[in-house]
Amino acid sequence: MQSAEELEQDIESLKREISSLSQKGDKLKAQKFEKECSELSNHPVVKEFESVFNKFPKLYEILAKENRIIETNDNNTSDEPSEADLSFVKRRKLETGDSTFEHRMFDKSIADLFVDASPSTSPSKRRNKLQNYKGLESQVSIENAYRLFGITFFPLVDPSDINFEDNNIDRKMLGIRLEVFNERLRQFEKPHYILLKQKVKSNSWSLFKHTIPIFVDLESIFQKIDGGIITTLNQVYLFAKQVYIQLLFVSQRMQLLERLQDVKLISNLEIDLQVAAVNFNIQEVKRVRLFLRDDQIISCSTSDSDDNLKVLLLGPVRELELKLSRLVSN
Known part of the structure; x- marks a missing residue:
């Protein structure tokens, strides 16, 4: 039988081993993240956004100003973004790597319209709330502006998840809308939708329904985001972006070939x-x-x-x- 001193030594040895494994795990995660960032920095879509921001610096200033306003309201900080933020790829690193950054699906000025999803709220009350909401038209314009970037989100409720006994919703849902702009036709193509639903015993998201074409391996893309254990809105956004890139490639190939025929x-x-x-x-x-x-x-x-x-x-x-x-x- 081990003495108290020997047991304490074993515990200390185990702690050191756990600490060493944790450090190795963090190092591997960092290497994986740097590799993904490096691959993304050379991606045509990223380069296209960089080109847009270089041609229209005012557009970047407006978007950066909006992000600063949101962070100031939520985190009570007045820190200005560093010069490194001028790079689109470096800003992507901030969005995914900095724990102080939180991706927000809905603009704060219209988020309150989506909060009250109580099944006891009658349609007439919701209608009155919308009618009394000042500036709703301008907020709809803001939503349309966000949609120009191709990836937007919307809230929804599965009627089967409504618990009428405690007036609550058992599982949250989130809708993803993907819209590719067809430059040849000068219009957006038919949108695609992905519906996510939270699991019953955890807060991780799972694929529920979608309209993505069968040739896009949606399950594989989903699993590549942290092994398919998606719990944060940042992870949801990265998943949506990977799917959007696949749809964009198909559209661009089609546009080019049709132009060659024209x-x-x-x-x-x-x-x-x-x-x-x-x-x-x-x-x-x-x-x-x-x-x-x-x-x-x-x-x-x-x-x-x-x-x-x-x-x-x-x-x-x-x-x-x-x-x-x-x-x-x-």
Whole structure:
């Protein structure tokens, strides 16, 4: 039987081992986070936002000012953001890595409209509240402005989760709206929706229903966000952004190919739902088959086994129009 001194030594040894494992775990998490940030910094969508902010600095000032107002009201601090905040990628690090930052799904000025979800509140009372709410029209305009960025959230209630006995809602729900802007048509495409519901015995979110196309592996994307244990609104936002990027890639590929057909660079276009396997004719003579992934052409084959053309067409999708233009002109 161990003496008290030996037992105390074992406990201290165990504590040191736990501390060492915790430090190693924190180090691995930090390395993983830095890797994700590095990958995101080179992402076309991020670069596009950086380009927008560089061209329209006033837009960034307005958004940054709004964030400062929210943080001042909630945290009672007057600290100004550092110069590092001028980088879109560094601001992303703040949003995900700084524990003092909290992602907010709804603007504070309209959040009170969503709080009262009590099943005992009659529709007439809710209607009167909306009618008496001054400035509602301007707040709707703000919501529409947020929707221009493609990812918005809305509250909802599943009637089956209403507990009439204690006048409460058993499980919270959150709706995600994803809207991709089609530059070719100058309008937003049909929106996609994802509904999340909190689990009964925990505060983690789970996938409930969605309208995302089957070729987007929603479950896989969900599991990649901290192993599918999503409890914070920051994690929900990161999940929504990853899904949005997948939808954006598909739309951009479709837009490019349709434009190539409009300007007569290709003809007899055939594509699959994912816009991953593409067939078309060049100058009504040569048949080309491409395989696309994200924003890259990863494989090419031709009807006459033209190796030079295969090599030429591989690479970024956005360069395809220029390459075909030079090919046709020659």
